[in-house]
Amino acid sequence: DSQGNSNGALDVNEKAAITFTLSNQGKGAAYNMIIELKDQNAVGGIEYETIQTIAHLADGKQTTVTFPISGTADLATGETNFRVKITEGNGSDSDPIYVNFKTQGKALFSGNAKP
Numbered sequence: 001d002s003q004g005n006s007n008g009a010l011d012v013n014e015k016a017a018i019t020f021t022l023s024n025q026g027k028g029a030a031y032n033m034i035i036e037l038k039d040q041n042a043v044g045g046i047e048y049e050t051i052q053t054i055a056h057l058a059d060g061k062q063t064t065v066t067f068p069i070s071g072t073a074d075l076a077t078g079e080t081n082f083r084v085k086i087t088e089g090n091g092s093d094s095d096p097i098y099v100n101f102k103t104q105g106k107a108l109f110s111g112n113a114k115p
Helices: none
Strands: 009-011 015-023 032-037 046-048 051-057 062-071 082-087 098-099 102-103
Touching: 009 062, 015 032, 015 082, 032 046, 051 062
Parallel strands: 009 102
Antiparallel strands: 015 062, 032 051, 032 082, 046 062, 082 098
């Protein structure tokens, strides 16, 4: 989490991003790509875009894709398992990739606290 406190986890009210390079290694242009992002573990308290589209990517070219992510006040402590699925208009879909990271919600205390 280079945009946050560098503890290696997404924290409450912290902003981060999943960023990757998408390259067209095929022999023709790619059209109407839909990039879907979903946390398979459904960790609570994470806000993120779920879909981005790319209209055209010429063969041999690449582009950077960034999905902003933020932890809300209700962020749960856990570990994400984001699946990135890319479909292409001509059916040249890619295999999904997975991105995992820890989340750190607010510490909750119960019982009697002593000063």
